[in-house]
Amino acid sequence: MFLSKLDSLDNALKLIDDNQQLMDVEEIPLDKAHKRVLAEDIIAYHNSPPFDKSAMDGFALKGESTFGASQSQPKTLKIVDAIGAGDFCDKTINEGEAIVIATGAPVPDGADAVLMKEYTTTDGDELTIYSQVTPGENVSPKAEDIKKGDQILSKDTFIRYQEMGLIASAGYDSVKVYKKPNVKLIITGNELVEPTKEEIDKAKIINSNQYTIKAMVEDAGANISISHAGDTFDEVRQEVLKASEEYDVIMTTGGTAISKGDVVLDVVDDLGEILFHGVSIRPGKPIGAGIINGKMIFTFSGQPVAAMSQFDIFARKFLFNMQGRDFDFHIVKRQAQLKIPSQLGRTDFIRAFSDDESARHILNRGSGIIRSMVEANSYIIIDENDEGYQKGDIVDVVFFNSLLW
Amino acid sequence: MFLSKLDSLDNALKLIDDNQQLMDVEEIPLDKAHKRVLAEDIIAYHNSPPFDKSAMDGFALKGESTFGASQSQPKTLKIVDAIGAGDFCDKTINEGEAIVIATGAPVPDGADAVLMKEYTTTDGDELTIYSQVTPGENVSPKAEDIKKGDQILSKDTFIRYQEMGLIASAGYDSVKVYKKPNVKLIITGNELVEPTKEEIDKAKIINSNQYTIKAMVEDAGANISISHAGDTFDEVRQEVLKASEEYDVIMTTGGTAISKGDVVLDVVDDLGEILFHGVSIRPGKPIGAGIINGKMIFTFSGQPVAAMSQFDIFARKFLFNMQGRDFDFHIVKRQAQLKIPSQLGRTDFIRAFSDDESARHILNRGSGIIRSMVEANSYIIIDENDEGYQKGDIVDVVFFNSLLW
Numbered sequence: 080m081f082l083s084k085l086d087s088l089d090n091a092l093k094l095i096d097d098n099q100q101l102m103d104v105e106e107i108p109l110d111k112a113h114k115r116v117l118a119e120d121i122i123a124y125h126n127s128p129p130f131d132k133s134a135m136d137g138f139a140l141k142g143e144s145t146f147g148a149s150q151s152q153p154k155t156l157k158i159v160d161a162i163g164a165g166d167f168c169d170k171t172i173n174e175g176e177a178i179v180i181a182t183g184a185p186v187p188d189g190a191d192a193v194l195m196k197e198y199t200t201t202d203g204d205e206l207t208i209y210s211q212v213t214p215g216e217n218v219s220p221k222a223e224d225i226k227k228g229d230q231i232l233s234k235d236t237f238i239r240y241q242e243m244g245l246i247a248s249a250g251y252d253s254v255k256v257y258k259k260p261n262v263k264l265i266i267t268g269n270e271l272v273e274p275t276k277e278e279i280d281k282a283k284i285i286n287s288n289q290y291t292i293k294a295m296v297e298d299a300g301a302n303i304s305i306s307h308a309g310d311t312f313d314e315v316r317q318e319v320l321k322a323s324e325e326y327d328v329i330m331t332t333g334g335t336a337i338s339k340g341d342v343v344l345d346v347v348d349d350l351g352e353i354l355f356h357g358v359s360i361r362p363g364k365p366i367g368a369g370i371i372n373g374k375m376i377f378t379f380s381g382q383p384v385a386a387m388s389q390f391d392i393f394a395r396k397f398l399f400n401m402q403g404r405d406f407d408f409h410i411v412k413r414q415a416q417l418k419i420p421s422q423l424g425r426t427d428f429i430r431a432f433s434d435d436e437s438a439r440h441i442l443n444r445g446s447g448i449i450r451s452m453v454e455a456n457s458y459i460i461i462d463e464n465d466e467g468y469q470k471g472d473i474v475d476v477v478f479f480n481s482l483l484w
Numbered sequence: 485m486f487l488s489k490l491d492s493l494d495n496a497l498k499l500i501d502d503n504q505q506l507m508d509v510e511e512i513p514l515d516k517a518h519k520r521v522l523a524e525d526i527i528a529y530h531n532s533p534p535f536d537k538s539a540m541d542g543f544a545l546k547g548e549s550t551f552g553a554s555q556s557q558p559k560t561l562k563i564v565d566a567i568g569a570g571d572f573c574d575k576t577i578n579e580g581e582a583i584v585i586a587t588g589a590p591v592p593d594g595a596d597a598v599l600m601k602e603y604t605t606t607d608g609d610e611l612t613i614y615s616q617v618t619p620g621e622n623v624s625p626k627a628e629d630i631k632k633g634d635q636i637l638s639k640d641t642f643i644r645y646q647e648m649g650l651i652a653s654a655g656y657d658s659v660k661v662y663k664k665p666n667v668k669l670i671i672t673g674n675e676l677v678e679p680t681k682e683e684i685d686k687a688k689i690i691n692s693n694q695y696t697i698k699a700m701v702e703d704a705g706a707n708i709s710i711s712h713a714g715d716t717f718d719e720v721r722q723e724v725l726k727a728s729e730e731y732d733v734i735m736t737t738g739g740t741a742i743s744k745g746d747v748v749l750d751v752v753d754d755l756g757e758i759l760f761h762g763v764s765i766r767p768g769k770p771i772g773a774g775i776i777n778g779k780m781i782f783t784f785s786g787q788p789v790a791a792m793s794q795f796d797i798f799a800r801k802f803l804f805n806m807q808g809r810d811f812d813f814h815i816v817k818r819q820a821q822l823k824i825p826s827q828l829g830r831t832d833f834i835r836a837f838s839d840d841e842s843a844r845h846i847l848n849r850g851s852g853i854i855r856s857m858v859e860a861n862s863y864i865i866i867d868e869n870d871e872g873y874q875k876g877d878i879v880d881v882v883f884f885n886s887l888l889w
Contacts, residue, residue: 286652
């Protein structure tokens with residue numbers, strides 16, 4: 080009877096953390112690396128730009144040659160060549176000379192600035208300029224973005240779109256990243272049936288957890304495979320054992336309460352080690368975790384809302400960390416719109432709708448009421464040392480969208 | 485020469501908005517629907533729970549039968565049956581009777597509460613109870629989450645993991661959603677080469693835009709295909725024409741500046757209609773947009789940072805809206821850590837690193853410097869009517885991660 084020996088949230092989280100694992104490394108093509116985590120430092124193979132690059136279309140010249148030019152006092156220079164992007168010019172530009180240059184083309188020796196085309200007129204090789212530029216203007220200096228040999232990104236960096244561009248510029252067409260964890264989700268429960276528009280057999284309930292948890296696992300950057308097991312020890316044991324041999328992480332739903340004899344926890348105990356079972360939180364108290372064949376197993380409730388919260392509180396961070404990515408709740412402060420009671424000694428994760436200023440908890444929030452999660456966009460977290468809040472108090476809020484990979 | 489006729493940001497955004505398109509609808513299996521947008525209202529086919537459901541393992545009984553029971557004054561009831569999850573019992577429970585019940589099982593007629601197993605002992609069919617329960621306790625009433633026939637989600641709802649669960653519970657194994665837009669990205673620029681660790685030919689530059697823009701398009705829920713074209717009118721025209729026949733949206737990079745003769749914009753003008761070219765923003769001024777064969781084309785700069793900002797400012801919202809999803813910058817207020825100069829009449833999107841309180845702009849931020857986007861996690865937006873901010877002023881900030889699908 081776990082109720083008499085509930086773990087504190089901190090203790091349960093520490094037990095998971097003590098058993099944190101890290102995925103192996105794989106090398107993948109760069110164009111598949113978006114939203115993966117680097118498993119190597121990125122050292123630049125090239126300067127970027129690789130040369131003094133024109134940032135404008137116009138005329139490369141010595142800035143000095145333009146000094147004093149204006150609309151009323153134009154100056155005249157001589158056009159000595161033209162370079163498009165991808166071409167180069169090996170001439171050296173002297174005082175009084177200019178070459179036509181495209182954005183992206185290398186500024187030739189001698190030139191130190193680019194005058195934009197709109198401030199000029201041309202007549203054959205005669206260039207009339209109506210404006211001056213200072214040396215360096217409209218030129219992206221060689222290596223201003225990346226210097227060859229520099230470490231530009233470090234191991235464990237999450238690859239957003241901007242990192243994709245930087246890694247490409249550094250010369251990498253493939254990168255080492257942490258593998259995605261393969262998660263096996265085992266749904267237990269004799270009462271569960273697939274979604275259908277037809278009449279459902281008496282005493283049966285549609286299985287929604289497989290949909291929510293699959294989506295949550297995907298949101299945490301991992302792969303998932305799902306199977307089902309009846310409520311018997313043997314069926315669950317067989318599925319869990321197989322999963323522990325073939326997958327990186329195991330998750331189960333259902334069968335964690337007591338009258339069924341804690342089927343799932345009995346299996347964990349039989350095949351491996353229970354880390355904890357029963358944590359002083361609401362919702363989600365019957366959560367368990369263990370280690371089987373060196374693999375972490377999370378045993379979630381069958382109640383949909385409890386299962387979602389248990390995933391958020393315990394499994395998400397584990398999956399992130401497996402992939403080399405830091406994760407902690409990003410807690411922000413909001414003003415409570417309503418009074419919220421809580422119980423000393425228990426940490427509450429209260430579904431709430433929050434905006435930039437305030438947080439209002441969803442009133443109808445039994446642990447089976449999925450609609451309460453749909454109406455919510457955040458948790459109000461009430462620490463085990465707090466007995467709740469009055470209307471107007473400042474509370475800790477975590478937005479759901481801050482939980483995403 | 486577009487510089488003389490820059491559009492205001494508001495005007496450019498309005499021109500895009502006036503040409504907003506919506507994707508067709510497709511029906512897909514529910515398990516593929518995570519992060520899609522509903523194109524139908526969801527009307528529940530079932531109650532959820534479909535019956536008064538036990539929320540605990542224990543004994544279903546009349547609450548009244550327990551009144552007065554306590555540790556010191558236990559009461560005795562008679563066990564008349566047992567129901568596991570997935571089973572049901574057609575007996576009617578009378579005063580003084582109880583049945584063993586599992587979490588998820590239907591509470592039988594006559595019973596109105598469930599007493600948890602831990603407050604009981606049994607001896608054969610004799611049940612001794614040490615606690616009382618009020619009627620309704622530990623029972624999830626029929627239809628408390630979903631009422632059959634009710635509209636539980638409306639068209640245009642974004643499907644997060646919690647909506648997945650609700651839709652399943654309502655009886656849907658497939659849903660109507662908006663199709664994902666297929667985007668064609670055409671990279672122009674004779675100077676561009678693929679990432680390589682080897683020495684790069686003189687005057688060539690690694691193409692990073694194809695990586696960043698691909699990732700951004702994916703982040704906006706759309707599919708992407710990429711091709712390359714040289715800097716000539718004919719090559720670009722051929723690719724753009726083909727794309728306008730086969731894709732939903734076209735994007736190009738490069739060739740938008742003037743000395744190349746605005747190759748890309750000339751193509752848009754030739755094949756369709758230019759909506760605008762040149763907007764009073766920084767970075768990203770040379771942005772253009774148009775309509776070809778009824779398809780929107782965005783013409784981005786070749787400069788990586790300019791292209792990313794242009795995508796953020798103009799294309800992201802268009803892609804979201806195409807899929808039936810609202811999108812606007814989520815602007816939050818932060819305190820500027822440094823003085824930021826700006827120019828009246830121009831809207832600045834300044835790369836910045838922001839936290840919960842303040843925003844510090846990245847100092848080294850030429851439009852070619854990808855590293856500035858890597859160091860940033862947000863934009864400080866400076867309105868065209870502002871001349872910049874002093875240190876300590878409150879500024880408008882948009883976090884990059886608030887831009888994600």
